[in-house]
Amino acid sequence: MTHDSHQDALLSVNHLVTQFPAKGKKNITVVDDISFDVKPGEIVAIVGESGSGKSITSQSIMGLLKSGGTIANGEILYQGHNLVEMSKKERRKLRGKEMSMIFQEPMSSLNPMLRVKTQIAEALKIHVPKQSPKERMEKVIELLKQVEIPNAETVATYFPHQLSGGMRQRVMIAIALAGEPNLLIADEPTTALDVTTQAQILALIKDLNSRNGTGVIFITHDLSVVADIADRVLVMYAGKIVEEATVYDLFENPQHPYTMGLMKAMP
Numbered sequence: 001m002t003h004d005s006h007q008d009a010l011l012s013v014n015h016l017v018t019q020f021p022a023k024g025k026k027n028i029t030v031v032d033d034i035s036f037d038v039k040p041g042e043i044v045a046i047v048g049e050s051g052s053g054k055s056i057t058s059q060s061i062m063g064l065l066k067s068g069g070t071i072a073n074g075e076i077l078y079q080g081h082n083l084v085e086m087s088k089k090e091r092r093k094l095r096g097k098e099m100s101m102i103f104q105e106p107m108s109s110l111n112p113m114l115r116v117k118t119q120i121a122e123a124l125k126i127h128v129p130k131q132s133p134k135e136r137m138e139k140v141i142e143l144l145k146q147v148e149i150p151n152a153e154t155v156a157t158y159f160p161h162q163l164s165g166g167m168r169q170r171v172m173i174a175i176a177l178a179g180e181p182n183l184l185i186a187d188e189p190t191t192a193l194d195v196t197t198q199a200q201i202l203a204l205i206k207d208l209n210s211r212n213g214t215g216v217i218f219i220t221h222d223l224s225v226v227a228d229i230a231d232r233v234l235v236m237y238a239g240k241i242v243e244e245a246t247v248y249d250l251f252e253n254p255q256h257p258y259t260m261g262l263m264k265a266m267p
């Protein structure tokens, strides 16, 4: 049934419930029966205040839940395959190859001990295992240029701590691009950045989407950034999706009081 009705979707989340264990009490439900689709080439934004369940939703999709977090109900169909029923090994295969994620704090996912070029090369290796080191290094430089890193050959030799926040985020995007993912989840990727860098990173994500047809889930607490980037917006509140609309409709005619609150908070 769900397979039929979501046939054209890249990702189809159906009645997802994610819980965490609580000492001596019932489990805490942090994602509470949410459903949405991402079509190939679509940019879907998830907007909601801090604590509304956005990151847990993305971790559920990526298979990266920590601290005993579990999917208690629902299905997550990626190209028709239910991720919830997949083994850890199968999920790992999908990450990096089919779906990638970038985070607000790239330091948490970059390896501090490895040079930029090594980290991008490792991501490339997953996608194209049989490639000469020379060819792979050319591709590394090409990716760094694609994310508009100046002096790419030099920056390639740097360690993460030698980069600014914006540069780290660009490297993270380069790593995500290396796997040529069909789906990119960007969890507040611009929140820690200044306005100019923020706009550049948004443009890069949009460019990746329009050039490669990558489906994107763009997560933010700031409604003002979604207008430029998203096709559709999901508003999340206390673990639920309280509103879903095109960007135009959301701004023209917000339905939920919570959405109106987010609009008042816009600069």
Ligand code: ADP
Pocket: 020, 028, 030, 048, 049, 050, 051, 052, 053, 054, 055, 056, 057, 066, 067, 069
């Ligand atoms: P957002 O990304 O929207 O700011 P999160 O998805 O990180 O919010 O968190 C949603 C809710 O889940 C929050 O109320 C948070 O306290 C709770 N939560 C997150 N991680 C855990 C955990 N490891 N154990 C228990 N509750 C958690």
Ligand code: MG
Pocket: 054, 055, 056, 187, 188
């Ligand atoms: Mg979050």
